[in-house]
Amino acid sequence: MTASNILETTDWSHLLHAHGTAEGAVPALKTLQGEDPDPMAEAVDVLEPYFLRQSTPYPATPAALRYVLAILAEWGAERAGDESLADVAEGLSIFVRNIGFLLRRCEEDLAGRAVDAQAAQRAREILDERAAAPDPAAGASASGSASAAGTPDGAGAAGAHAAPERGGPPAKGDDVWEALGELRDPLIYNAGLELMGLTSEVLDVFVPRVPRPNGRIDLETLDTVVPWLVLPGADDARTAVLAEVCDRLDGLDPADPRQREERRTLVQVLVDLKEDLSGLGEDEDPAVRALAAISRPEHEGAVPELVRALQRMTEEDPENVYGPTWTEIRDQADSAVIRVKAPLEALLPAALARIGASTGFLPDHDWLPLVTHGFPPSDGEVWERLLPETPSDAQIQVLAALADNPHQWDPGNEHAVAARSYLGLGSMSREELRALVDRHRAAGPGGRVTRVSRRAAARAAQSAQSAQAAPPTLPTPVVQPAPPTRTAQAVPPTQPTPPAQPTPPAQPAQFAPPTLPTPVVQPAPPTRTAQAAPPAQPTPPAQPAQFAPSALGPQPGPTGDASADGGAGPSHAERPARAPQP
Structure with missing residues (x-):
């Protein structure tokens, strides 16, 4: 049609x-x-x-x-x-x-x-x-506005x-x-x-335009068609495009700087198509090595390669090393190491570099995602972490780096305040954190004990109280022996019946034990509602922007892909820059 x-x-x-x-x-x-x-x-x-x-x-x-x-x-x-x-x-x-x-x-x-x-x-x-219904406002709005449509x-x-x-x-x-x-x-x-x-109709228009007559590939057309190639019903088109991409990639010289950007673009396409690129893990191009690790982050050696890449992107000129699309590679690397839940010790070089270079702007999208797996979550609060009571060396280094960066302590930066709260620092000042770090370093691994935030302390006290079925039972009072009664005394020898004596006054009752003082009611531990409202929690790391039509049609979210495997993550948060045509 x-x-x-x-x-x-x-x-x-x-x-x-x-x-x-x-x-x-x-x-x-x-x-x-x-x-x-x-x-x-x-x-x-x-x-x-x-x-x-x-x-x-x-x-x-x-x-x-x-x-x-x-x-x-x-x-x-x-x-x-x-x-x-x-x-x-x-x-x-x-x-x-x-x-x-x-x-x-x-x-x-x-x-x-x-x-x-x-x-x-x-x-x-x-x-x-x-x-069909009359519009009472039609006359007033006809001259200066659009109609209902x-x-x-x-x-x-x-x-x-x-x-x-x-x-x-x-x-x-x-x-x-x-x-x-x-x-x-x-x-x-x-x-x-x-x-x-409509997937097949899209592929019918674009796939024939991917290969050029001179044996090259139209990178812009390829960029358009890639997200459609992983949808149901695209298997045949995906196979055809993969063959074209691999043939072109085999013909490029890794040592030729004029072909470097095209080569990186084609490798990125293979990542987007979920191909296993672990065979390129020893490539001479650091961008290609990083993309190979992104394709299979669970493979041995992938996480160290990604950490090296993230550290270099922070400490060196990233565009010179990884090319104009280095931000896209960085976002995919972040998503990959988070997805496989790499331990904090493995991520430490990249995390420390990020914290040290941070200006305090949006830490929840900068360094915070790299360290959250290394701090224990609090009970019932997914987006809150607690200061560990016996922190590891890696945790201490993260806290020390945070204390050393003045941008993370700007009182006017609500994002930095929220990030500190997210790690369980609460209202702790920079000086208090430094003192805590110094104390931990001096104590060594066996003697480290930290205080937790007031919120965590209140929660712990609340949990302890709820674990008790009833108030503490007072010890059973010792019953004092009753004084001997007259009837309990030895019966004297029978005497002549004496004359009747007047009835003696009633003796006070001595059989009941003395009444214990009423136990003092222990003050209830402070509840969360009694505390000042905590600072705003940061936006959780990026996840898969899923379309949820529960609100009025549109839902905010990125316009690009979420990650190399279609899962959650910050990859393609913006439209990737198109590589120049060769």
Whole structure:
């Protein structure tokens, strides 16, 4: 089906994007079939914020993807390489690639699900009901704002669509999402499933363009198609692309600096395709060695190689050693050593280098992920660690490095405060931590005892009290022997009956033991609510940004892949820089 047919036959009025029904996006989409690069570039700017806002698929996203694929197919490789359309072609490719990254992260969420046809039908009915209802605000808003679907007002193809993002008049489309209520989640899942079904169409357009006639590889096209090659149904295309990549890689000279960046790019592709690169662990290029370790971090020797790489990236010029994509390699290395739960002792060189070089900005994304496995978690609090009572040498070195860096103690830096609290330091001052470290170093491994944070102390006291079924039982008082009674005395010899005597006054009772004083009620240990609120906890290390449609459609998250194996991690947090074409 041609791009024009898709545009004309699609029922855009019953498809939703991030800001309402999608018929208002049709003029911008139609501009992509034009000849003028400037308005076409404006139209490209509509795609991400409306059809893939915050890495979320919408009911209109599959139709938009089909349309973009039809445009690229009609262009052909020749027009796609036209210099005047370079920005437009790149924008369209990025849109396709980011959808692939989204599906790669969400593959587990979508597995086993089926399209909810009832939710789709009910959504259509709600949209029809809203369209038939009179709009009392239509007259007041017609002159200066877009309609419920965001109809352009003549300010350019993308101008009307950008209005809500610029803080313009509120988009009525947001109200549509509110009206859908519980239908929002199944509609977004439906969109994800429909996009997954377009994998073969994406590969049909891009895979033939990966190899160049001169035996080289189109790296930009390869970059676009890689996330789609690991999705279900892509096995044949993946095999074909792997063969092209390996052939090209075998023909590159590791010693030739002119081929170094292309070689690194191709090795990164193999990592993304989950290939085992442990055979490149002795490569002369440090970037290739690091990528080989990332591909199989559980193999022997992989973690030491990754730690060396992370340390060098901190202490040396990383771009000179690892190339322009060194940040991507670093993020993948972080994710790899965290995923295999490497011990603190193994990560210590990289962790100390990171702490020493840190400016205190976002420590929870800098050095903190490398050390958290080395500090015990507190009971019931996943994101809190406790100061160990008998710290190891590695733990002491981490605390010493933290005490030595003044940027980690800026009282105005809430991130640094939260990071210290995360390690169990609580309100401990820098001087107190230094004194604690000095005491531990002087005591040696056998005599180290540290105090824990007040929160931890309160928790320990609370646990101790709850472990007791009842208050402490007082010792049983010793019963004093009762004084001998008259009847207990020896009976004297029988005497003549004396005259009756008056009854003696009653004696005070002496049989009961003396009453013990009431036990003093022990003060209850301080509870957590009695303490000052702890500093804000840091954002936990990055995990897999999974699309969760429980909120209004979009969920914040990165636009790239999460890690080399599709798991959680900071890899591809931003769009990786494209390697220069050879």
